[in-house]
Amino acid sequence: MPRIATSVAELLSRDELLSMSGYDFMRGILEGTLPGPPIAQTMGYTLHAVEDGRVTFRGAPAFTVTNPMGTVHGGWYGTLLDSAMACAVMTKVPRGAVYTTLEYKINITRAIPLGMEIDCVGVVDHSGRSTGVASGEIRGVEDGKLYATGSTTCIIMTLKP
Template sequence: MEPENKGIDRKLFDYLYQSIETTPYYNLLGIHLNSVSKGEVVMSAMPEAKHANPMGFIHGGLVMSLLDAVMGNAVRSLGIKSVTVDISISFPKGGEFDKTLHAEGKVVHAGKQVIFAEGKVYSGKNIIGYGKGTFYKIGEIEL
C-alpha cells in the first residue's frame, strides 16, 4: 500500500518515503510508512515469530524501534535533521502476533535546537507502547 501525503511538500514527502523504505534497520523489522502530515507520521509493522522475546511475546525492542521511528520521522516531516537524545517508554499491554502494529508519532514542541515528540503503538485497539522522545537538531533537510 502506498503511503499517504497529508499536506507536506511533495519533495519532502518523496524524500521521507524513499529514505524510510530503504533504511536497512526498518527493512529488517518490516517497518513501513503509512502517512505523513506536518509534524505527524504513521508507520506499521507486522510482527513475526522472529520478533518474539524469550517468553514468546512481541519483543519490546520492536515496539521501541517503532516509537523511535515515528517520533524521529515526525521531526523530519518538519524538514529537520535530528538525532535521538532520550526516549522514555511504557508498555501498558502486550501485542498479538496476528495483528499489524500501527504506530503514530507527533511533534509536541519544536524549539531552535531541541524537539519533543510523543508516540503510541497499537495492536488492534490496544495501546501496547507509549513513548516520549527528545531530539536534537543537527540541521535542515536539503532537497
Template sequence: MNHLENLKKMVTGEIPGPPVAQLLGFKVVEVEEGRVVIEMEASERLHNPMGTLHGGILCDIADAAMGYTFASTLADDELFTTVEIKLNFLKPIFDSKLRAEGKLIKKGTTVGLLECHVYDEKGSLVAHSTSTCMILKGNAEPKRVERGNGK
C-alpha cells in the first residue's frame, strides 16, 4: 500500500475517500508529500444548536487533513495513530466552502508534528489546529485488527 499514491488517486476519483469523508462531504483536492488540502461545503445540515457550524466538523476536517498529510510521508509498511489534537476556533461559520490545509512541521522516527489552517471561501482563517501522530511500524495491513473480538 503506497499511501501517497492512494491519496493522489482520491484526488482524481480513482478510489473513493473513506466513509467519514463521504458522510461529511469532504474531498481531498491537493496532495504532495508532507502537504494535503481538503475542501468541503459547510451548510445548515451541519449546524449546532447555536446556528453555526458545529466545531467538531472543523476538528474532523483538520484531523483528516493532518492525518492524510502524515500518511503521505509514511513507508508502505507503516500506519499511524493520532495521539493528540488541538484546535483553535477563530470565527463562526454558517454556510461556506471550507479549505483545510494540512502541513507537516516535523517528522521523527516515531512521532510527527503537524498543523492545519482552515479557511472560509473568502480566504479568512477560521481555525488553526496542531496534531501529534505516532508511527506504527511493521503493519502492512490496511486496517488495524481489533484484538480480542476478531474484527
C-alpha cells in the first residue's frame, strides 16, 4: 500500500510550492491533492469550500477542546477564525510569495454547544502587495446563529528563488 504524504514538504519542493498561487494551493488541499494542516484534525474541522478571497471551514467542537468548566475553549474559536481568515488571504497570494498572520482579534458572541456543526467563513477585505486584511464569522450550520467574529492582518512576503 502506498504511503500517504503527511505534509506539503513531502510532496513539493520549495520551488514547486512557490510556483503555485495561493488559490491553487488552497484548491489542492480542498481537492485532496495536497495534505491539509494537522491542526485541523486536532481541532476537529476541515476545509469545506475555497473561492477567490473566501474560505469556509466546517467542524464541530468535541470534549477535547473544552476548558476546565466544560465549555468550548476560546482558543478553539481563535484557531478556527485565524485559519479561515488567513487562508482567505492565501487565496490572493501570488506565485512566489507566502503569508503569515501578523495579528488577529476575535469576539465570542455566544457559546457553541459541544458537537454542534458550524461553518467558519473568512473573507478578504483588502489584499495588497505586502498585506492582506480579512474578517470572519462562525455560524451554526443548522441554526444560522452568529457565535463569533474576527478580523486579521496578514503579511505577504515575496521570496527569492
